[in-house]
Amino acid sequence: MQGVAAPRTPASGNEVITELPRQDDGLRALRAAVVAAPRDPEPALVLARRYVMLGRASADPRYYGQAQAVLAPWWDRPDASNGVRLLRATLLQNGHHFTEAQAELGRIVAADPRAAQAWLTLATVQAVQGDSAGAIASCGRLSSLAGQLETFACLAVASANTGRMRGAEQLLALGLEREREAGNNPAPEIRTWALTMLAELAARRGDAPVAQQRFLAALRVAPADSYLLGAYADFLLDRGRAADVPALLRDHHRNDALLLRHALALQALGRRDALVPVRAELQARFDAASLRGDAVHLREQARFTLHVVKDMPAALALAQRNWQVQKELADTRILLEAGLAARDSAALQPVLRWIRAQGLQDVVVARLVERAS
Template structure:
């Protein structure tokens, strides 16, 4: 298999044929409705369900199906596919659990659930079998970056040196930025990107995401937004979030609302994007001096209340954003931001923690004043 097709699964990017994961224009999908499958997924499901007693002999089909679910799960509205991927992976026995493909899929699910230490242990099992494994090295670098282990991330990038100089360079420039060297890593990465005559779509989305982050860290919000705009229709949820945050900072609430509300009504999506949708609607309401409540607020509030009631701390950043921007509660925002930062330590997580601390400090000053 082409190495770039392997890489795209592990870089938090959508599949190359992203359109095949979207419903037709005349479909009407509720949040809990079954999501559309590709022809290949339908074929694999038919094989696995028609001969359930022989499922143990269909390891390759099960692994492929789980991988396809993971690819689709990156896109807005398809978050439930992470659970589908995990359920199919769980059907495999101990014999399959030692294969490299199984371990890569398991590590991907673990990092998505913010089980970063477990993901690193699983990836180490891959590297024990193949010390120069390309996908395992790239995913390990991403996990190390998510937990602010920058030196370990660079060591993971270094394993790419003799295999793919371009990927090694991109990986290294991303690490350099995370170390704080934004002013040198950004122009170097931009020049590297501009010298490429042809980049697979999945890799281009990955590189543009890094360039957007680095431009943002340099205070170039408009430039950062422009890096994302051309690939937004194929972008994973993580880059949709970044685009929405940048656009809201640039005062483009109407643009965010129009895009996200259309997406929400067509597919339905996870709390993180719903938070941005309500933020955009709140800004528009304020600009229009309207006292009406945002139309998506009730759904978001219900989801947040359910998560709090069941003690759901996965992706706690959603809760911190909610109490920081939607229903201001500085103490609650700080609580969830601190909880989030215990596991995820990327620039956005640090910024969220700082904003929550500032809101908490200001809230205390106001309380003391009265």
């Protein structure tokens, strides 16, 4: 496997090494407010929340680091406000420190049972870890504290890997339709979240036309949303539409997960010459993450190692490490794919038992399970 790229001196002062995120006037004003009141946590919270929003939209981890830096004066204080605690839990979640995030969120809701965002974030963390029952219970607590659309979206996340998936999809679609009929205009991030989730659930049922319609509707709302772009690229790859992926992701190669989808599309299209530098770039990024002890992209690294590098034992080991941390559909799928490719039936047994216990529904996973049985 290739190592990390060697240090290099630019050929001239005009050479572009990387592009940093542009600072808009709104960010400058928020930063100025923090500088003007260094002991007041409220301006810091506003700026940190903005950084988190930017990080989610772009999947650029530097924004999360900036958010944590802004909160540094209050980060470890035992008397930190629930606002600081909630952002701390959010940043722990983004770093895949799910156990620590869940403990923090538990302390928040114990102190303030009406903390709606904490219940929603807790449900998301529980669902990622495979605790669907806990996630559904957290959504139940959210129902009297948030709007109907947010509650239905929460239930869709919590129920996605259970036998209740279809009912959750119908509820979420109903919630979105009721918002439209009432003339309400949900926040763009909520609408994007709901439409993306609905598209993924339709794809899981094998209803490609409905999934396509929903993905395109979501893209009209948020054409640069990194999670949405990755989900749609996966849909296209699964449908044999790899030719549509490079154009979709053309301006998003700084994102590791999206660059991986680009590489998978190039491979499917037989564009080997174009794939070589992309493969080297991805390998360097994953190697650098490993040196940092960063396990956030284990799923993507397992997928890269299996489908691009074609090192089956290494891919299986990565997928198993990832499975210990999170159990979303993509984590389940890559573990099944890697176990089948490595012909390791013992490695498949825990995930097969989990799929049966959960009642997980997905047409691609169902085919993989049939092969493994």
